[in-house]
Each structure stands twice: as structure tokens, then as C-alpha cells.
Amino acid sequence: MKADNKRMLVGRERKPADTVVRVNGIAIGEGTFTVMAGPCAVESLEQTLETARRVKKAGAHLLRGGAFKPRTSPYSFQGLGSKGLEILTRAKKETGLAIVTEVMSAEDVPMVALVADILQIGARNMQNFNLLDACGRQSKPVLLKRGLMSTIEELLLSAEYILSRGNPHVILCERGVRTFEKYTRNTLDLSIVPVVKKLSHLPIIVDPSHAAGIRDYVPALSRASVAVGADGLLVEVHPRPERAKCDGSQSLTPDGFDRLMKTLRPIARAVGKKLR
Numbered sequence: 001m002k003a004d005n006k007r008m009l010v011g012r013e014r015k016p017a018d019t020v021v022r023v024n025g026i027a028i029g030e031g032t033f034t035v036m037a038g039p040c041a042v043e044s045l046e047q048t049l050e051t052a053r054r055v056k057k058a059g060a061h062l063l064r065g066g067a068f069k070p071r072t073s074p075y076s077f078q079g080l081g082s083k084g085l086e087i088l089t090r091a092k093k094e095t096g097l098a099i100v101t102e103v104m105s106a107e108d109v110p111m112v113a114l115v116a117d118i119l120q121i122g123a124r125n126m127q128n129f130n131l132l133d134a135c136g137r138q139s140k141p142v143l144l145k146r147g148l149m150s151t152i153e154e155l156l157l158s159a160e161y162i163l164s165r166g167n168p169h170v171i172l173c174e175r176g177v178r179t180f181e182k183y184t185r186n187t188l189d190l191s192i193v194p195v196v197k198k199l200s201h202l203p204i205i206v207d208p209s210h211a212a213g214i215r216d217y218v219p220a221l222s223r224a225s226v227a228v229g230a231d232g233l234l235v236e237v238h239p240r241p242e243r244a245k246c247d248g249s250q251s252l253t254p255d256g257f258d259r260l261m262k263t264l265r266p267i268a269r270a271v272g273k274k275l276r
Ligand code: PEP
Pocket: 040, 066, 070, 121, 122, 123, 124, 145, 175, 210
């Protein structure tokens, strides 16, 4: 994407005012800081409800959790599928939290959109053009994660697919990119936030969990994300991370998440963002 390309729907030249994505009474975009938290995967009703209650109490605005999981190995837990969607529906009913959950294929979009308040397109699917197309042809907001080895320009062009098919409700998400560094799972590229703010009107949030891969680093990266001007966070939380079927090593405990939320508020205030 060229910053001076006037045809780009995602570009600031075309739309100078920030896009605010509204979901369930929450406004995601300039002026607010939105926190989406929950387990990597929906594993059971109990695990999901317990997490939902705890993250809500700590101040999260949306519940995240995957029913369909894109796993590197075909032998790893692949998610509960439609049963996972039913569990998310129960969690929403009980807590009132809006749901963000991943959709992995174009055919599944109508089914997942019945439950999700925000459809997540995972890093591995950032350039699945049929999926981008299908998400662009429906009206639920889309959380588009940056690919493991994708440039900012490629991310914006993937968002352009969704907007050009008629859906303007797109939130971008930085989740770390692959580099030579081994002490973290991925390298969190926080420079994307001011770059996207300059090039585009779309909101951008940060996922420090998949970037770090290690729980201990998540709080500092979360605070840095608020400070750099991100519009929100996507954080993995599990009531018993040591027993998680997926991404336990990077999941915060509910107590850890509660402590983190308390440290984010003064930073949000300092950068002029409301964190309810
Ligand atoms: C996830 O959010 O659990 C996930 C699989 O993330 P990513 O697509 O960024 O790896």
C-alpha cells in the first residue's frame, strides 16, 4: 500500500477520521482502550465460564476463546468446533461479555458469525483471500491478525480486501512476527502502532501473549502497548495455565490478569485513553 494511494479504502487520505468499531455498546478506536481476554481455546463449559467471570470482574470488555484452532501440528488439540461455539454462547448469556472467536474457513463464516460479536482471522490466515472475501461480505466486525511473516503493507492490503467487499468494521492486531530472536516466541513489533495510525484510520490492538509466548513478559508488553497508543489488547487468560490444552505457557492466571489491569489504567489516562 502506498501512503499516497487515494483509492485505498483503508488509507487515511480517503478517510481522515478514525474508524470506531462498535460492538455490544463498546466503542473500539480512538479515545478508548478495549481489553479482550480469555483462554486460547474453549476447552469446557466450566473453564470458559470461570475465565469469563474472572476477566469480567477484572475489567475486560470482551471474552476471547477459540472453538476452531489453527494448530501447527495436526496431532495437537484442534478445538471443540461447534460445541465450543455453544459454550461461548452460554458464557455470553451469563456474563454479558461480547465474544471474539476465530473463524478458519470461508464456509464456516455464517455459523461462527451467529455466535461471534467479532470474527477473528488468525495470523496464519491473514492472506486466505477466500476467507477475507467471506468476512467482507457479512456485517460482523473483523479482528484481522498480522501474519507471522507479513509486512505492515500486506496487513493493510488484507484489510483492504474486507473493506472493498463492503464491511468497514475492521480492527487490526499486532501479535508479533518471526525473527532470529529465540528468547521470545515472536518479536512484538510495536512500531506498527504509530505507522498504522499514520497510514490508516482503522483501529489497531496488540496481542502480547502470542508475541511473548511466555507469561512473565506479557504485563510489560501490555503496558508498552497502551503507552505506544494502541486501541486495545488481546490477552490470553486461563484459570489453570499448567493444564491448558493450548498456549498455557503464555496465559496469565486470573489473578495475574487482575493485577495487570490495575497497572494499565494510569498509563491509559496518561495517553488520553479511556479504560473503563
Ligand atoms: C490465537 O489468538 O489463539 C491465535 C491462534 O493467534 P495467532 O493467529 O496470532 O497465532
